[in-house]
Structure formats: structure tokens, C-alpha cells
Amino acid sequence: MQTGYWHLEVLWFALIAVLWIGYFVLEGFDFGVGTLLPFVSKDDADRRVVINTIGPVWDGNEVWLLTAGGATFAAFPGWYATLFSGFYLALFLILVALIVRGVAFEYRGKHDSVRWRRGWDAAIFFGSALPALLWGVAFANMVHGVPIDAKGEYTGTLLTLLNPYALLAGLASLTLFTLHGAIYLSLKTKGELLVRSRTAARWLSVAAALLVFVFLLWTYLNAVSANEKGIVPGVIPLTALGLALAVPFLVRAAKDGLAFTATALSIALITVTIFLNLYPRVLVSSTNPDYSLTIWSTSSTHYTLVVMTIVALLLTPVVLVYQGWTYYVFRHRIGRDDLAPLKSPIDLLSGDHPPGPLPGA
Amino acid sequence: MSALDLARWQFGVTTVYHFLFVPITIGITWFVVVFQTLWYRRGDEKYLRLTRFFGKLMLINFAIGVVTGIVQEFQFGMNWSTYSRYVGDIFGAPLAMEALAAFFLESTFLGLWIFGWGRLKPRLHLATIYAVAFGSTLSAFFILAANSWMQHPVGYVINQTTGRAEMTSIGKVLTNPTLLYAFPHTIGAAMMTAGMIVMGVAAWHLRRGNEKAMFTHAIRLALPVVFVAAIFTTLIGHAQAQLMTKQQPMKMAAAEALYETKSGAPFSLFAVAPFRKNPERSTFDITIPNGLSILATNSLDGKVEGINDLNRAYQAKYGPGDYAPIIGITYWGFRIMTGIGFLSILIAAIGMLLLWRGRLESSRRYLHLVIYAIALPFLANASGWIFTEMGRQPWVVQGLLKTENAVSPSVPAWEVGLTLAGFTLLYGALAGVDGWLMFRYGRSAPAQSPATPPDPSPEAARDLSMAY
Numbered sequence: 080m081q082t083g084y085w086h087l088e089v090l091w092f093a094l095i096a097v098l099w100i101g102y103f104v105l106e107g108f109d110f111g112v113g114t115l116l117p118f119v120s121k122d123d124a125d126r127r128v129v130i131n132t133i134g135p136v137w138d139g140n141e142v143w144l145l146t147a148g149g150a151t152f153a154a155f156p157g158w159y160a161t162l163f164s165g166f167y168l169a170l171f172l173i174l175v176a177l178i179v180r181g182v183a184f185e186y187r188g189k190h191d192s193v194r195w196r197r198g199w200d201a202a203i204f205f206g207s208a209l210p211a212l213l214w215g216v217a218f219a220n221m222v223h224g225v226p227i228d229a230k231g232e233y234t235g236t237l238l239t240l241l242n243p244y245a246l247l248a249g250l251a252s253l254t255l256f257t258l259h260g261a262i263y264l265s266l267k268t269k270g271e272l273l274v275r276s277r278t279a280a281r282w283l284s285v286a287a288a289l290l291v292f293v294f295l296l297w298t299y300l301n302a303v304s305a306n307e308k309g310i311v312p313g314v315i316p317l318t319a320l321g322l323a324l325a326v327p328f329l330v331r332a333a334k335d336g337l338a339f340t341a342t343a344l345s346i347a348l349i350t351v352t353i354f355l356n357l358y359p360r361v362l363v364s365s366t367n368p369d370y371s372l373t374i375w376s377t378s379s380t381h382y383t384l385v386v387m388t389i390v391a392l393l394l395t396p397v398v399l400v401y402q403g404w405t406y407y408v409f410r411h412r413i414g415r416d417d418l419a420p421l422k423s424p425i426d427l428l429s430g431d432h433p434p435g436p437l438p439g440a
Numbered sequence: 441m442s443a444l445d446l447a448r449w450q451f452g453v454t455t456v457y458h459f460l461f462v463p464i465t466i467g468i469t470w471f472v473v474v475f476q477t478l479w480y481r482r483g484d485e486k487y488l489r490l491t492r493f494f495g496k497l498m499l500i501n502f503a504i505g506v507v508t509g510i511v512q513e514f515q516f517g518m519n520w521s522t523y524s525r526y527v528g529d530i531f532g533a534p535l536a537m538e539a540l541a542a543f544f545l546e547s548t549f550l551g552l553w554i555f556g557w558g559r560l561k562p563r564l565h566l567a568t569i570y571a572v573a574f575g576s577t578l579s580a581f582f583i584l585a586a587n588s589w590m591q592h593p594v595g596y597v598i599n600q601t602t603g604r605a606e607m608t609s610i611g612k613v614l615t616n617p618t619l620l621y622a623f624p625h626t627i628g629a630a631m632m633t634a635g636m637i638v639m640g641v642a643a644w645h646l647r648r649g650n651e652k653a654m655f656t657h658a659i660r661l662a663l664p665v666v667f668v669a670a671i672f673t674t675l676i677g678h679a680q681a682q683l684m685t686k687q688q689p690m691k692m693a694a695a696e697a698l699y700e701t702k703s704g705a706p707f708s709l710f711a712v713a714p715f716r717k718n719p720e721r722s723t724f725d726i727t728i729p730n731g732l733s734i735l736a737t738n739s740l741d742g743k744v745e746g747i748n749d750l751n752r753a754y755q756a757k758y759g760p761g762d763y764a765p766i767i768g769i770t771y772w773g774f775r776i777m778t779g780i781g782f783l784s785i786l787i788a789a790i791g792m793l794l795l796w797r798g799r800l801e802s803s804r805r806y807l808h809l810v811i812y813a814i815a816l817p818f819l820a821n822a823s824g825w826i827f828t829e830m831g832r833q834p835w836v837v838q839g840l841l842k843t844e845n846a847v848s849p850s851v852p853a854w855e856v857g858l859t860l861a862g863f864t865l866l867y868g869a870l871a872g873v874d875g876w877l878m879f880r881y882g883r884s885a886p887a888q889s890p891a892t893p894p895d896p897s898p899e900a901a902r903d904l905s906m907a908y
Binding site: 131134135136137138139141142144145146148149150151152153154155156157159160161162163164165167168170171174175177178179180181182184185186189190232233234379380382383386387390391394395398401402405408409 | 499500502503504506507508509510511513514516517518519521522524525527528529530531532533535536537538539540541543544545547548549550551552554555556559560599604606607608610848849850851855858859862863866870873877880881
């Protein structure tokens, strides 16, 4: 086994952690918004406002998952192969949820019928809450350890994944993402919807702080009891916990911006904790610690990692710039009165923007 | 059924399904680009309405295309983990590049396009749809790079220690000759598919006298696109077949059900044979003498290798086994694809003739034909993929790894069966919903002219902003 940190394998382990952080921080709030859809809305206009707060961004957020999956395949094929075939049915449920949810956003408004919209609203709720729960379960299992044999193959079942620690992690991720979504709604809505979002955030923040505390404590005990542990400077999980504990106060003080930053950072640091706890392993074997998959045993060749590093360094900044710009363009709060009012493109054309050359003009 | 069979069915079902939507997304987006550009440059509201009308058809399909694409990326690891381990060093790279370079671009800018009406300046808003179209076209390049490597592996070595394929040249992987033909062939097919849809929808409205001016423009724009794209796709396909004769001779022999190596081989137009994997004789066969030799080698008496000889050669090289794909599927997959290619050229040529004589919009019988022709490209796309993937069997990576050795050893058959049933039911239901929405929107009269007094109802606003 190799040692030292100046290896491309280490860089890619870190980059994949970054991709998952991006995914959880971004899709985390749109999962939360989807989960809250039935609870914060009183009527269809409310529901439309709620969905429209994430309308322009959810699809771009989901690409972080595709990129994390693709990057894992490219940089650590052995990890990708064992993880995806091992967590088979859990991933199937996530895929089904993401499919019905994505389609629901697009189709909900395409036909005017109460039953039609109700059906898609249910799809948005389940399609958001289920992955929010299952991602917590999946990541907890990666670090907690699952049965993996000497050949690096998973030997458990779906039920193996549903152990108490992982279920707690699932509950924690569901609650934390829902809180993240409630705060996002507090930032993006106005009127009664804003009031209800803040109320939801208040309750959720207490539950989330409690669950994050128990999860991190259990993770710490788990790391201490395992005979080989990763490197986790205590300051990271403690900061994650401190941020989660601060959120109830920030929400109460209606400091939505700070509260959102706090949940985002808390999600990021919990993910960092999990990855550092793993390092240099990528999947812990509960059968025998020696069977654990590591970044060294699962990685691609040096050549492939060099190619991928160049591609990532060239493209990632560009992606961050235009995705950041999207959030800037759609930064405004929206409310029920905004459902009608956009200027028609014709007005824009004849107004502040000079029209293009007319044929024959 | 074994886990292997079920996993193969799952790949077939999810991939063919995914690819029903991909060409619409790629092709219609370029039509929207053209309509919106025309509107921006000429300020004629007819183009704005065409943009919005076909934009909506684009969106109905985009959603399904995106979410079923996630299944595509995940199932390599889920059902084919041995494959993933074996090829990951090479195959993973274009997949990751696709996500990073193409998916982010199309998804982010699609959000900006949908919700940016009235928020972004028209010029900037126009740029967003260019970015979407560019992104979706680029994604086709990367995924075809990955697929082309399975058809014709290049730029790799087999590592004797790890027993896996490892990349030695990304340049070779991204300039694989198979890819350089497959990419334009696929984009041509996408333009043909989208063009047929635009034509068919326009024809439906023209027959009913709806919005004559607007749909006349649409059909006059789409017709030449279909005409050129159909000829282009067929020509590239011809070049591909010649390349295939060199790279994957068994696929070509199976496509022709040519059992014995022949010089001056005939081209079979229509054959029926007993129903089994490898029938070895046909009960009925119509042929063009020397046709195959001309197609495959550009010469009247060129030598084309037959299935039996190739099988013997492969057995000598790779060990005992059957190296022929299922002949009937390969034979008919190829014929349906190419047949529709020629039929599309014919249909478009008749249209061009009518256009030239100024009778296109008034030929009710032709317009009727064009409506039904919408089904053709979908059939061709599906049979083309079935042909190229099943024609490669028993290999998953030509000459390197057999499909039967590629499945996930840790996944039991009942789990693959469960997910196969789950995806099939879900996809079936979504196809029904999508088809119904497409049908309804395609037939509905396009949005009322924005020049008339604005309708303050929420329904009208929803249409204008295209928001959810």
C-alpha cells in the first residue's frame, strides 16, 4: 500500500468528496423543498410558488450526482463497481424516485386537472423524501462497513444496509435536507408562505440539531472501535455540530441568509467527516478489515487520472461560474402575485432592446 | 431466466427507451434554436410562436431524456460490475467528461431558458438555447466515444497483472474511426427524427387550416432538413458499413445472413428463415446479384467473409464457442433501419418536388402521409441500436470481453428481475403519459398571438413564462 498525500489518487478522492458535497448542498435543498411541498402550501397557487423556487435550478443540481457517478467510474472503477452492484436495490429505489420526481416537475403544469396535479405532487413528495433518506443510509454504510469478500464483492442484501446506525443517518439526512429546504424557502418566498416556511424551519432545526449530534457521536464511537480508522481532525465534526446547533437560533432571529449558510456548511462538513473517516478506504469491509477497498486498490491508472485531472481543472471553474450565475439571475423572492406578471418577450423586443434587422429593412 | 439474461433485457429495455427521447431532444432543440434566431433577427412574431410551440414539445421530452439518462450511467455498475472493473479505466473517462462538459451545460441553460423569458435580455436568452443545443449534441459525442470503444477498442493495453483494459491514449479513444462515423450518423438521425416531427405536426395543422402562415413556415423549414439529413445519414451509414466490414466482419455477415464467404456476394432484400438463433438456411430470399460486394467493398466481385468461416477463425483465435449473434435480429434490424432510411429519402423527395411546384401545403394526401411518417425515424433509431449492439454479441467489448462474463457476480437473478420489472412498468407508464401529452400539445392550437390584448389569467401567464 502506498502512503503520502501527493498522489493523484488522493486528489481524486478529494474531488469526488467535493462533487458529493456539491450534490448534497445543492440538491439537498431541492429535496427539502419537494418534501415540504404538501406541508407549507395551502392551495395550488402556493404549490406552484414552492415548485417555482427550485424550478430553474433543480436539474442543474442533479447533474452533480451524474458527475460524481461518472467521476467515480473514471477514477475508481473498482469502487464504482462494488458500490453500485452492492447497494443495488437501494440505488434502484433512488433512481425510481429521481425519475418520477424529475418528470413530475415538468408535467405537473402541462395539463389542467386537479387529480393530475395531485398525482404529480405526491410524486414530488415521495421522489424528494426517499432519496434524501436513502443517501444518508448509503453513506453511513460505506463508512460503517458492509460485508465485502476477499475478491472485493459485496455479499450482503438490502436488509444488511438497513442497520440502526444507517437508519439513523438516513433520518438525519432527511431532516437536515428538509431543514435546508425550509430555509431556502424562507429566502425565496414572501407573505404567508414565508411565515409557514420559517415555522417549519424552526421545528426542523431543533430535530436536525439533535439528529446531527447523535449521528456524529455514533460515527465517532464507530471510528474509535474500528481497528483501522481514517483521519478526522475533531474540529471538522465539531464545527458541523456547532453550525447545526446554531441554526435554531438563526432561524428564530429570522437571519435566513446566515441560517442557509450554516446548514450548507454543516452538510458539507458532515460529508467531509465521512470521507475523512473513510480515507484511504472507499468502502469498509465488515467481513475483514483487510478486504476493505481503498483508493489504491480501486483506482484507474496514472495516465487516466492525469487526463481526468486536466479535464476537471479546465471545466469545473467554468461550470461553477455559469451555475453560480443562474442562482444570481433567479435570486429574487417569488410569491403568488408573481405567477402572472412576466413581461411578454414582444414587449421586451420593442422596449429597451433594439430589434434586429427586419427583412428588407 | 438467469441474471445474465435479465440484465441483458434490462439494458435493452432501458437503452432503447432512453434513445426514443434523445434524438427528439437533440434535434428539436436545434429547430427551436433556428426559430428563436429567426424571431430575434426578424422580429416576426410568427417565429416567436413557433419557438414556444416547439419549445414546449422539446420540454415534454427533455425531462424523460434526462432522468432515464441517470439509469444509463448507473446500470453499468449495478448490473455489469465485472464489465465496469474491466473497462473503467477507459470507459469511465468519456462518461465523466459527458457529465462535466455536456450535462451541466444543457441542464443549467435549459433552466435559464425556461425561466428566463422576460428576465434575460433577448440576446442573452437566445444564447441560452444555443448552449442547450450545443450541450446535448456534445453529450452524444462523449457517449458515442464510449460506445465506439466497445465496438472497436483503441488506445489501450491489457494489463497482465490486473487483467483489465487500461488506457494509453485518450486522443485515440476520442478520434476512434468508429466514433467519427457514429457521431454524424447519430446527429443526422436526430435531425431526421426532429424534422419528421415538425413536419408531421405542421401537416396535421395545415390539413385543418390552423395557423396557415405559421405552419407553412414550419413545414418549409423542416422538409429540406429531413431531405438532407436522410441522405446524409444514409451515406454515412454506408461508410460505416464498409468500416464495419473491416472492424466487425461478423456483424456485417450476420446483417446479411451470409453464411459462406463469397466473392460477388448478393445483397439480400427480404428473407424468411426458420425461427431459431442460427437458421443456416432461408426458406425464401430475394436478392440483388453482387449487391453486397458492391456495398461492402465498392467492387462487383469483392470478397465478403461469411458467418461460418468467421466463426471458425474466431474459434481458432479465442477458443471454442459460438461467435455469431442472433442472425434474424441482426438481419432484420439492419433492414428496418436502412429501409426506413431510403423510405425517408423518398418521402422527403416527393415533398421537395411538391414544394418546388408550390403545392406542398395543399396536397392533402401528402400531408396525411407525413403525419404517419412520424413513427418511421423512431423505428429506425431503435432498430439501428438493436442491430449494432446485438450484432456485436457474444462480445460486450469486441474481441476482449464476452457479455456473459461481464455481469455483476453479487447481484442475484431475482433482484435483476425485480428492477427489470420495475423499470419496464415505470417506463411504460411514462411513455403513455409522454405520448399523450405530446399528442395533445401537438394537436392543440398554438398560443394566441401576444400582439392581441394580453390575457391576465394565470393559464396565459404560465404559457408565456413557460414556468412550472
